Amino acid sequence: MDAASVDGVFRDLWEVSQIELSDLYTKLEKGLFLKQRDAQFVDTMRQMFLFEHSTTAESRIPESLMASLFHTLGQCDEVNVVPNAIERLCVAILKEVSPSEQTRVYQVNSDNSNSVMSSIPSSLTLPVVACQFDEDILTKTMTQVIHWISTVGIDPSAQITGLLFATICGFYHPKTLSMEQKPVVMRQVIEWLNSASLSQAPNPYTHKIFKKESEQNVTEIDGSLNTGTFTLMNIGQYYTPDQMLTIHSFSVLRKWLLLYDGNDSAQNWQFLPLIQEHCFRVLEQCHRKCRVAADEEVEEAVFQECISILDQLCQIDVQFVPKTFDVIKRQAAKMCHNSDKAVSFLRLLQFILNHGESMMCDPDDVLTTYFSAFLGEKCTDYNVGFETVTFVEANLEKLCRKTEILQKYFPNLFKIIAWSPRNFVSEFVDILPATVTTHTAIEIFHMILDLPCLSAAMETVLLQTKPSDVDNLSSDRNTNTCTSMEAFLNPLQKPLFNFILRHKGGQGDTISRLDVLHKVLQDLVNHPRVRQSASVVPDLLRTFFVTIAQDGGRELVNRLIPVIIERTILLYSNETEAIQTILSEELLLLFKIYPDLVVDQKDELLELISTPRNVIARQNFFIHVVWCLGEYCSIGFDKRCDHQVISTFYESLECLTYEISAEIQNTRDNKYTGRLLSTLMSSVTKVVPWPCPMDHHIMMAYDVMSLIMCANF
Amino acid sequence: MVYGFLIHTILPGKCTVMYSQAFVQEQQNTLSELEQELSDTDAVHPRTQRKQLFQRIAETVQDEYNFRKSVSKPRHGTSLESKSLSNDEHLPDFEKGFVKMYRNGKFNPTDKIALWFGTGNISFTLVCDSTENRKQAQNILSLLTKYFIEHLSILKQPAEAVGLLKVDKVALIINKFLPSGILVFMNHRLIRQLEKELEIEIKDKN
Numbered sequence: 018m019d020a021a022s023v024d025g026v027f028r029d030l031w032e033v034s035q036i037e038l039s040d041l042y043t044k045l046e047k048g049l050f051l052k053q054r055d056a057q058f059v060d061t062m063r064q065m066f067l068f069e070h071s072t073t074a075e076s077r078i079p080e081s082l083m084a085s086l087f088h089t090l091g092q093c094d095e096v097n098v099v100p101n102a103i104e105r106l107c108v109a110i111l112k113e114v115s116p117s118e119q120t121r122v123y124q125v126n127s128d129n130s131n132s133v134m135s136s137i138p139s140s141l142t143l144p145v146v147a148c149q150f151d152e153d154i155l156t157k158t159m160t161q162v163i164h165w166i167s168t169v170g171i172d173p174s175a176q177i178t179g180l181l182f183a184t185i186c187g188f189y190h191p192k193t194l195s196m197e198q199k200p201v202v203m204r205q206v207i208e209w210l211n212s213a214s215l216s217q218a219p220n221p222y223t224h225k226i227f228k229k230e231s232e233q234n235v236t237e238i239d240g241s242l243n244t245g246t247f248t249l250m251n252i253g254q255y256y257t258p259d260q261m262l263t264i265h266s267f268s269v270l271r272k273w274l275l276l277y278d279g280n281d282s283a284q285n286w287q288f289l290p291l292i293q294e295h296c297f298r299v300l301e302q303c304h305r306k307c308r309v310a311a312d313e314e315v316e317e318a319v320f321q322e323c324i325s326i327l328d329q330l331c332q333i334d335v336q337f338v339p340k341t342f343d344v345i346k347r348q349a350a351k352m353c354h355n356s357d358k359a360v361s362f363l364r365l366l367q368f369i370l371n372h373g374e375s376m377m378c379d380p381d382d383v384l385t386t387y388f389s390a391f392l393g394e395k396c397t398d399y400n401v402g403f404e405t406v407t408f409v410e411a412n413l414e415k416l417c418r419k420t421e422i423l424q425k426y427f428p429n430l431f432k433i434i435a436w437s438p439r440n441f442v443s444e445f446v447d448i449l450p451a452t453v454t455t456h457t458a459i460e461i462f463h464m465i466l467d468l469p470c471l472s473a474a475m476e477t478v479l480l481q482t483k484p485s486d487v488d489n490l491s492s493d494r495n496t497n498t499c500t501s502m503e504a505f506l507n508p509l510q511k512p513l514f515n516f517i518l519r520h521k522g523g524q525g526d527t528i529s530r531l532d533v534l535h536k537v538l539q540d541l542v543n544h545p546r547v548r549q550s551a552s553v554v555p556d557l558l559r560t561f562f563v564t565i566a567q568d569g570g571r572e573l574v575n576r577l578i579p580v581i582i583e584r585t586i587l588l589y590s591n592e593t594e595a596i597q598t599i600l601s602e603e604l605l606l607l608f609k610i611y612p613d614l615v616v617d618q619k620d621e622l623l624e625l626i627s628t629p630r631n632v633i634a635r636q637n638f639f640i641h642v643v644w645c646l647g648e649y650c651s652i653g654f655d656k657r658c659d660h661q662v663i664s665t666f667y668e669s670l671e672c673l674t675y676e677i678s679a680e681i682q683n684t685r686d687n688k689y690t691g692r693l694l695s696t697l698m699s700s701v702t703k704v705v706p707w708p709c710p711m712d713h714h715i716m717m718a719y720d721v722m723s724l725i726m727c728a729n730f
Numbered sequence: 731m732v733y734g735f736l737i738h739t740i741l742p743g744k745c746t747v748m749y750s751q752a753f754v755q756e757q758q759n760t761l762s763e764l765e766q767e768l769s770d771t772d773a774v775h776p777r778t779q780r781k782q783l784f785q786r787i788a789e790t791v792q793d794e795y796n797f798r799k800s801v802s803k804p805r806h807g808t809s810l811e812s813k814s815l816s817n818d819e820h821l822p823d824f825e826k827g828f829v830k831m832y833r834n835g836k837f838n839p840t841d842k843i844a845l846w847f848g849t850g851n852i853s854f855t856l857v858c859d860s861t862e863n864r865k866q867a868q869n870i871l872s873l874l875t876k877y878f879i880e881h882l883s884i885l886k887q888p889a890e891a892v893g894l895l896k897v898d899k900v901a902l903i904i905n906k907f908l909p910s911g912i913l914v915f916m917n918h919r920l921i922r923q924l925e926k927e928l929e930i931e932i933k934d935k936n
Contacts, residue, residue: 059898066897070750073781099931105898105905109751116755116776144910147754150776181910188731188859189754222926238917249915255923268914272731275861311918318866319915325863360865403828404864440794440829476801545800 041065042082049085054103062106069113076114083119086111090141100141108141116150139175143182155186156193163198167205173258177265180206184269187276194276200285203273207288209262210270210295211246217253218260235260238312239305248295250302250319267299271322274329283334292330293337296323297344304351317361324348324364331372342376345369349383359391360404370412374419381420388426393520396432397479406433406444417451427452428519431464435471438549442556449557450564455573456523458565459580463527465557466596467517470534470589472550473541474517477501504537513537526580535589542591551590555599562603566610574607575614579621582642585635594637601641608645613655615646616662622646626669629676633688640696646670647700664706671701674721681724691725732867732911733842734780734857735874735904737884738788740795741851749895750784751904753911756839779837784857786837790829791846791853798825821876822849822885828864831857847875850885854878856908866913873921877903881932902932 045065048058069076078086086107093104100108111120146158162179165171171179183202187194194202215234235243235251243251249264256264270292277286303320307313324345331338349365352358366387369380395401409416409423409430416423423430430448434441453461464471481502504510513534516525528534541547565574581604585597608614615622625631625642632639650666652658674697677689698721702714734752739745758776774782802825824847831842845867846855856871858864878884881899906928907916916924 063895063897067895073778075775075777102898105901109897109901112751114777140905140909144753147910148752150755150758178909181912184912185731185754185910189756250917252917252919254919256920264916264920265912265914268912271863309918311921314869314872315866315915315917318863318869321865322863322915399827407830437797439797440827443832444830545797549797 038068038077041068042079046079046082046085049082049089049103049107054101059102059106062103062110066106066110066113069110076117076119078114078119080119090139090145093139093141104141108144111145112148115145115148120145121149121151121154140178143178147182147186152190152193155190159183159186159193159198163202167201173262177261180265180269184272188272191276196281197285199273199276199281203286204288206266206270206273207291207295209259209266211263211291213247213259213263214257215243215247215251216257218255218257220255237305238302238307238316240308241305245298246295248299248302250299250316252308267295267322271326271329274326274333277333286333289330289334289337292326293341296327296330299323300344300348317358321361321364324361324368328364328368328371331368335375338372338375341368342372342378346378353383353386356391356394359387359395359398359401362387362391363404363408367408367412370415381422384416384420384422385426388422388429389520392426392429392432396429397436397475399437402433402437402441405430406441406448409448410444413448413451423448423452424454424457425521425523427457427461427522428464429521431468431471432475432518434553435468435475435550436546438468438472438546438553442553445553446556446560449560453561453564453568455570458569458573459526459576460522462561462577462580463531463584465554465561466584467527467531467589468554468557469542469547469551470538471517472547473501473538473544473589474505474514474534476541476544476546477505477514477538478518481505500540501538510534510537532587535587538589542589548591551592554590554592555595558596558599558603562599562606566606571611571614574611575617578604578607578614578618582621582625585638597635597638601638604638605641605645608649612649613657615649616655616657619662619665623665623669626673629673629680632677632693636690636693640690640693643670643693643696643700647696647703650704660706663704667701667704667706670697670704671717674698674701674717678721678724694721694725697721731859731862732856732908732913733859734784734911735908736784736788736853736855736857737878737900738784738791738853738855739851740788740792740848740853742792742796745785745789745792747781747784747788749897749900750781751901752780758839774837782837783831783842787829787831787842787844787855787857788853790831791827791844791848791855794827794829795825795846795848795853798827821879824849824875826868830860845871847871852885863913866915869916870908870913873907873916874903877907877925877928899932903928906931 041061041064044061048061069078089104089107090111093100114120143158143162146154149155162183165179166176166183180202187199187202216232217235233254235247235253237243238250238252240252247260247263249267251260253260274292299319300323303316303323307316327337327341327345331341345365345368349362349369352362352365362383366380366383369378369383373380392401392405430452434445449461505514510533513528513530516528517534565577569577581600585600588596590596622642625639626646646666647670649655650658650663674694677694677697681689698718701717705714732753733756734750736747737749738747755776758779826845826847829844829846831838831844833839833841841860842857843860843862843864844855844857845864846853848854854871854875856867858867878900881903882896884895906924907914914920
C-alpha cells in the first residue's frame with residue numbers, strides 16, 4: 018500500500034460532488050429511520066464517516082440527519098447492552114464533526130425529546146459530550162455524572178463509564194468541577210480502591226451450569242497466595258465488578274491528584290493517607306517475579322505510576338514525605354545495578370529531586386548512577402534518550418544550580434543527540450547553556466564540532482557489537498566500510514574511540530590525534546545519522562556562542578580564540594564551509610565585545626597571517642581575522658597596542674599581501690578571492706605605523722587593484 | 731490522558747491521516763494575551779485546529795520514521811521492543827518512538843507527546859498529554875496494534891480497501907482497551923477477559 022494509492026483513495030472521497038453528497042445524506046437518514054442494520058448500510062455509514070473525516074471545513078450535515086443521528090443514540094440507554102455497528106458509527110460521526118454549533122444545540126436541549134442525556138451514563142452519549150466545546154454543557158453533564166458515581170446502587174460498569182468521563186473532562190476542563198465536587202469523586206475513588214473482594218469472579222462463558230465452581234481467591238502476580246487488600250496487581254481468572262472498580266480507580270487516581278490545588282480545603286482531603294498505604298502495597302507487589310512474562314510490562318508501568326502518585330501526594334502535603342522517602346530510597350538501592358530499568362529509576366530520581374532537599378538528602382549518588390552508568394549503557398536506546406532529555410529539561414534549573422551533573426556528564430548527554438539528532442535539537446538548545454562553565458566551555462566547543470564524529474563512533478560500536486549485521490551492510494556503502502571498525506578493534510586506535518565515547522567531562526578538552534580519529538571514521542561521513550548530526554551542529558554552535566558572549570567573560574574568550582582558529586581546518590563533516598562561516602561570524606562578534614584581545618592573541622594571529630597556505634582551506638574565515646586585525650589593532654582599543662605591536666602586524670600583513678599578489682600574477686590562479694585581497698589591503702592601510710611613506714602605500718594599492726580588475730574575480 | 735489516536739501513512743510522499751479521533755475537545759485560549767497577540771493567524775475553528783494538529787504530528791512521525799529506516803540495519807531490533815503479549819509470531823517488526831509537540835498559538839493549546847508504532851506504510855500513533863504514563867501508553871498501543879492487525883487486515887489489504895476502513899471496528903477496539911482515552915493498567919488476565927468480550931462483539935455480519 019504505497020503513499021500514492023492511499024492518497025488516490027482519499028482524493029476520490031474529497032471530490033464527491035454536491036449531488037452525490039446529498040444522496041448520501043438522504044440514504045443515511047432513511048436508513049436510520051428504518052433502523053437498517055444490513056452490511057450495505059453499515060458500509061454507507063462508514064463512507065460518511067470517512068468523508069467527514071477527510072474534510073477540514075465545518076460540517077454541512079442537514080439538520081434532519083443530525084437529528085436522526087442523535088435520536089439513534091438516545092434510543093440506546095440500557096447499561097449492559099452492547100452497542101451495534103450502526104450506533105458505534107453514529108458516535109464516530111458525531112465525534113468527528115464536533116465541536117460544532119449543530120452538535121452543541123443538541124446537547125443543550127436536554128429537556129426535550131431529542132435529549133441524549135438518559136437516566137444513566139451511557140458509553141455512547143458521554144464520548145460525544147466530551148467532544149463539545151461549551152463548558153455549560155460539560156458542567157451540567159459533569160454534575161449528573163458525579164451524582165451517578167457517588168450513588169449506591171448504580172451499576173458498576175455504568176459508574177466506571179461515568180468515572181472515566183469525569184476524569185478526562187475534569188482534566189481538560191477543570192472549571193467544570195467545583196471545589197466541592199473534587200473531594201466527592203476522590204472519596205469515592207479511594208473507597209473503590211480499597212474495598213474490593215478477594216474472590217475471583219466465576220467464568221461467564223462456562224457451560225457447566227449445574228456444577229458450582231468453588232470460590233477461589235485472587236493470587237499475587239507471581240502465583241503465590243494473596244497477602245493483602247485487592248489491587249490491580251492481583252491475578253484472578255475473571256474480575257468481579259467491584260474489582261473492576263478498583264482497577265479503574267487506580268488508573269485515574271493520579272489525574273485526580275493533579276487536580277488538587279492549594280485552595281482546596283485540607284479537611285475535605287483527609288483520606289489521602291489511604292492512597293499512600295495502597296501505593297506501598299502495590300509497590301511491594303511490583304517486585305515480585307511475574308509468573309506470566311507478559312505481565313512484566315504492566316508491572317513496570319504500574320511501578321512508575323505508583324512513584325508518580327506518591328510524588329504528587331507529597332507535593333500536596335509534606336507530611337507524607339518522610340515515610341515515602343524511605344521507601345523510595347530503598348527502591349533506588351534495589352535498582353541501582355540494573356540499567357534495563359533506567360526509565361523506572363528516572364521516576365525515582367524525580368521524586369528524590371523534588372523532595373530530597375527537605376530530607377537533607379544529597380541526590381548526587383543516584384544522579385551519578387543514572388547519568389554515568391545507565392546513560393552510558395543505554396545511550397542508543399531511543400526510549401531512554403527521550404526520557405532523559407525530557408527529565409533534564411523539566412528539571413534544568415535544579416540540576417544546573419544544585420548539582421554538578423550537567424557539567425560532569427555532558428558527554429553522555431551529547432550521545433543522545435548524536436544518536437537521534439533532529440528529534441532533540443530544540444531541547445538541546447535549552448539544555449546546552451546549562452552545561453557551559455569556564456571549565457567545560459572549551460571541551461563542549463570541541464564536542465559540538467565533533468558531534469558527527471561521535472555519531473560515527475557510536476555507529477561503529479553498534480556495528481561491532483552486532484557482528485552478524487556486517488554481512489548485511491547495504492550495497493551502496495563505501496568499499497572501505499570496515500576501516501572504522503578495523504580502527505575500533507586496533508589497540509593503537511581504540512583509545513581515540515574511548516576518548517570520543519567517554520562518559521564524563523573534565524578529562525581533557527580534546528586529543529592531539531583528533532585528525533587521526535576523523536580520518537579513520539571517514540568511511541561513515543555520509544552515513545544518514547552522521548549527516549543528520551552534522552545538520553544540527555550550526556544550531557548548537559550558535560547557542561554556544563550566544564552563551565559565551567553573554568556570560569563567558571574575557572578570560573574564557575581569550576582561551577577560546579586559538580581553539581576556534583585551530584578547529585576551522587579540523588572538522589569532520591561534509592558541511593565544513595557552513596561551520597567555518599559560523600566560526601568566522603562568531604569570532605568577529607567576540608572581537609567586537611573584547612577588541613583588546615587582539616593584543617593578547619598577537620602570537621596566534623601573527624602565526625596565522627604569516628603563512629599563505631593557512632589561507633586556502635579557510636579563506637572566508639581568514640578574511641574575517643584580517644578584518645578584525647585592521648579594525649581593532651589600535652591604541653584606541655588597547656593601550657598596549659604600541660608602535661611595536663602595530664608595526665609587527667603591519668609588516669606581516671604587508672608581506673602576506675605581496676606574497677599573495679605575486680602568486681596570483683605568476684600562476685594566474687583564481688584560488689584567492691578579490692574580497693581577500695581588498696580586505697588585506699584595507700587592513701594594511703588601517704594598521705600602518707606612523708610615520709610611513711605614503712607613496713609606497715599608494716603603489717601597493719595600485720598593484721593590488723590592478724590584480725583584482727584583471728584577474729576576473 | 732490520551733488526547734487522541736491516529737492511523738496515518740509514513741513512507742515518503744504525502745502524509746495522509748486515514749483515521750483519527752480525539753477523546754475530548756481541548757480548552758482553547760490557554761495562551762497568554764501576549765501570545766495571542768503575537769500569533770499571526772486569525773482564529774481558526776477548533777475542529778480545523780484539531781485536524782492541523784493531527785496532520786503536523788503525522789508529518790513529524792513520518793520524518794522520524796524515515797530517519798530510523800535509513801539508519802537501521804536489516805534484522806536490527808529497536809530497543810523499544812515490547813514483548814508481544816501473545817507471543818504471536820505473525821506480528822511485524824515495528825519501529826517505535828516518541829515525538830514532542832510543543833504548545834503554539836495556532837493549533838495546539840497544550841504540550842503533547844505522541845507515541846508511534848510504525849511498519850510498512852502505516853503508523854499507529856497515540857497522542858498523549860505530557861504527564862501521561864508513557865510506559866503504559868506503549869503497553870496499550872501494543873495491544874491496540876495487535877487487534878487492529880488481527881481484525882482489520884490493515885496491513886495486508888490493498889489501497890482500495892482503505893477507503894472502506896471499518897471504522898466501527900476501530901472504534902470498538904479503542905473503546906475496549908482505551909475507554910475515553912484513559913490508560914487502564916491491565917494484567918494479562920484482564921486483557922484476556924476484555925479480549926473475549928471483543929471477540930464476541932466484533933463478530934457481527936460485517
